[in-house]
Amino acid sequence: MLEPGDLSVRPTTPLSREKEITMRVFLVLFWAILFSRLDVPAAQPPETTLPPVFVTSTRTETPLEQVTTSATVITEEEIAAQQAETVLELLRNVPGVDVVQTGSRGNTTTLSIRGSESDHVLVLIDGVEVNSTTVGSFNFAHLTTENIERIEIIRGAGGALYGSQAIGGVINIITKKGRGPLRLGLSAEGGNGSTHRQTATLNGGLGKVGYSFSAARLESDGFRSVNDDYQNLTTSGRLDYKFTEDTNLKGIFRFTKTDLGLFNSNNFVPGARDPNSREALTQYLGKLEWEQWIVKQWDYRISGSFFKEHIKDTDDPDPLNDCAFFGFPCDSSTRSRFRPQISSAEFQTNYRLGEWSTSTFGTEFTRRKASTSSSSDGLPLGEVNKAIRNVGYYLQEQIKLLGDRLIIVPGVRLDDHQTFGTEWSPSISSSYLFRESGTRLKAGYAEGFKAPTLNELFFPPGFGCAAFGNPDLGPEKSWEINAGVEQNILRDRVKLAATFFHREVSDLIGTGPTPDPTDPAFCVRAENLGKARFDGVESLIQVKLFSFLSIGANYTYLDWDTENGRLLRRPRHRGNLNMDYSHDRLRVNFDANIVGRRDDISSVTGGNIKKPGYVRFDLAGSYRLPVKVALVQEVSLFGKIENLFNKRYEEADGFRARPLNFLLGLRAAFGK
Ligand SMILES: [Ca+2]
Numbered sequence: 001m002l003e004p005g006d007l008s009v010r011p012t013t014p015l016s017r018e019k020e021i022t023m024r025v026f027l028v029l030f031w032a033i034l035f036s037r038l039d040v041p042a043a044q045p046p047e048t049t050l051p052p053v054f055v056t057s058t059r060t061e062t063p064l065e066q067v068t069t070s071a072t073v074i075t076e077e078e079i080a081a082q083q084a085e086t087v088l089e090l091l092r093n094v095p096g097v098d099v100v101q102t103g104s105r106g107n108t109t110t111l112s113i114r115g116s117e118s119d120h121v122l123v124l125i126d127g128v129e130v131n132s133t134t135v136g137s138f139n140f141a142h143l144t145t146e147n148i149e150r151i152e153i154i155r156g157a158g159g160a161l162y163g164s165q166a167i168g169g170v171i172n173i174i175t176k177k178g179r180g181p182l183r184l185g186l187s188a189e190g191g192n193g194s195t196h197r198q199t200a201t202l203n204g205g206l207g208k209v210g211y212s213f214s215a216a217r218l219e220s221d222g223f224r225s226v227n228d229d230y231q232n233l234t235t236s237g238r239l240d241y242k243f244t245e246d247t248n249l250k251g252i253f254r255f256t257k258t259d260l261g262l263f264n265s266n267n268f269v270p271g272a273r274d275p276n277s278r279e280a281l282t283q284y285l286g287k288l289e290w291e292q293w294i295v296k297q298w299d300y301r302i303s304g305s306f307f308k309e310h311i312k313d314t315d316d317p318d319p320l321n322d323c324a325f326f327g328f329p330c331d332s333s334t335r336s337r338f339r340p341q342i343s344s345a346e347f348q349t350n351y352r353l354g355e356w357s358t359s360t361f362g363t364e365f366t367r368r369k370a371s372t373s374s375s376s377d378g379l380p381l382g383e384v385n386k387a388i389r390n391v392g393y394y395l396q397e398q399i400k401l402l403g404d405r406l407i408i409v410p411g412v413r414l415d416d417h418q419t420f421g422t423e424w425s426p427s428i429s430s431s432y433l434f435r436e437s438g439t440r441l442k443a444g445y446a447e448g449f450k451a452p453t454l455n456e457l458f459f460p461p462g463f464g465c466a467a468f469g470n471p472d473l474g475p476e477k478s479w480e481i482n483a484g485v486e487q488n489i490l491r492d493r494v495k496l497a498a499t500f501f502h503r504e505v506s507d508l509i510g511t512g513p514t515p516d517p518t519d520p521a522f523c524v525r526a527e528n529l530g531k532a533r534f535d536g537v538e539s540l541i542q543v544k545l546f547s548f549l550s551i552g553a554n555y556t557y558l559d560w561d562t563e564n565g566r567l568l569r570r571p572r573h574r575g576n577l578n579m580d581y582s583h584d585r586l587r588v589n590f591d592a593n594i595v596g597r598r599d600d601i602s603s604v605t606g607g608n609i610k611k612p613g614y615v616r617f618d619l620a621g622s623y624r625l626p627v628k629v630a631l632v633q634e635v636s637l638f639g640k641i642e643n644l645f646n647k648r649y650e651e652a653d654g655f656r657a658r659p660l661n662f663l664l665g666l667r668a669a670f671g672k
């Protein structure tokens with residue numbers, strides 16, 4: 001295969017005398033410099049060129065190319081190229097992932113992998129589960145990008161290692177590990193909608209310590225006439241302390257505080273706006289992990305972690321000109337408090353036998369708790385105040401044969417849940433590499449389950465109805481197969497991949513009549529009753545046209561069928577286009593999100609509707625200024641335009657997506 005720039009295939013032409021002398025002088029100098037070791041800067045690879053590893057698929061560091069499941073990693077460099085403020089913007093470009101945000105910045109954002117329910121996606125931050133214990137899904141609206149090293153996504157069930165919720169997939173957000181010389185980063189940017197954002201990061205390594213901290217603040221007035229504002233303050237940090245070469249202690253924290261105006265809170269009345277519905281949130285995450293290598297082949301780690309949220313919703317009656325319902329003001333005075341909480345303790349050990357076998361055993365104790373209360377005009381609407389325990393045990397074997405060509409990973413997990421008992425989740429995944437042609441085949445089988453949420457188990461009686469919660473509920477269960485092919489050609493300049501998947505989910509939790517026959521007809525209770533099937537294909541192509549220009553495209557086809565009703569916001573066709581130009585001081589990134597027609601329910605009538613498809617374009621860029629000042633590593637001008645052509649569309653009915661909006665700012669990095 002001929003490669004542009006490959007000297008061996010250039011036609012030989014006789015060199016002129018001067019050129020020959022110049023060439024010889026050059027060669028002599030070149031070798032002299034190489035051998036003198038004088039002034040040869042030590043090759044210090046920038047952080048972004050660390051060999052890509054993937055942890056989430058096996059719970060051990062695995063080179064990305066050896067991962068046997070359908071895996072995507074979003075690197076720090078990609079986060080920077082897109083100038084993404086929030087993780088949700090990055091996830092939009094991943095094959096098989098659908099992101100739905102209900103309006104402006106800060107509004108509830110859920111996602112689905114391969115057509116799954118949003119509570120069928122397990123979300124981890126540094127391995128810590130962050131799904132809500134009351135509603136099951138994780139709200140991505142407030143998760144910002146500073147201090148993130150990479151985001152790992154498994155498409156397809158991960159139940160054999162992670163247990164409940166990992167039916168559609170697993171998303172793991174990994175905080176940056178501090179290494180190298182001290183580096184201080186500062187940025188400030190502003191845009192329309194009175195939006196402004198400031199970030200500060202500090203990271204580095206000193207002796208046995210690695211540190212990485214960040215603080216960021218975002219404020220926006222939003223894009224609607226009133227009550228669309230949003231504020232987010234996030235701090236995060238990671239400390240690594242290497243006691244010895246074989247022992248490491250890691251501490252991680254993340255704190256987020258937000259305040260949000262819910263303009264759309266009266267969507268059931270056409271044209272209405274809500275000037276006083278608000279949501280305030282605080283989130284705390286903490287983790288401490290001890291990791292030790294007992295001998296060269298054998299390591300273990302022990303960790304403890306917690307994730308805690310406190311969400312406060314308030315709403316009051318509206319002035320008649322804002323929202324009137326049959327001549328009356330909309331809303332009563334409602335107050336709601338939600339305090340989901342997860343604490344977890346974990347032990348994991350890995351034993352390696354030669355180059356070909358890695359055995360992993362782990363156990364995980366989790367306590368999920370919720371404390372919620374709601375009232376309307378002082379009248380209580382029901383409280384949940386419960387905690388449930390779960391203990392999981394998992395075993396996994398990674399086998400590499402035929403000189404790493406054939407990789408087989410069987411695994412199984414047993415969960416012992418306080419209310420429904422035990423659940424087994426087996427899986428097997430494999431890949432085979434035809435090294436000569438650069439072709440990799442992958443295939444796998446996996447089972448998954450989702451434990452009922454605390455609302456589904458324990459939501460109390462109210463409104464003259466027996467309890468909605470049903471403590472006899474069993475888990476939702478799934479099985480799936482997937483098969484894929486990846487092909488690298490032209491010395492990895494072109495990457496092609498396609499994956500087929502088939503998943504069936506049974507015992508889906510829906511609603512049925514309450515057991516009390518005297519209850520009115522509108523009373524319902526949570527029941528295991530539904531079934532769903534999902535088939536699809538994910539495909540992608542990435543081409544490195546030149547050293548400075550890459551283009552990529554992906555397309556996901558999804559077909560689904562359910563026993564009871566339609567699934568909302570699962571387009572049959574969706575895809576993305578991406579272009580990244582990076583040369584000298586300039587970097588430009590262009591993205592297009594293409595989402596096809598999909599089912600939804602009308603926010604006004606509650607009836608079934610079809611939402612039209614849409615295409616949205618985003619443009620981001622940065623320019624490194626020619627600043628040469630001691631201790632200043634970089635000063636860059638950067639900016640982005642979201643929804644470049646001001647497309648008017650809704651990801652969920654009744655919630656208009658952000659119109660054209662831009663941010664422009666300055667970023668500086670300081671260090672030696
Ligand atoms: Ca309202």
Ligand SMILES: [Ca+2]
Nearest residue numbers: 274316318331
């Ligand atoms: Ca209101």
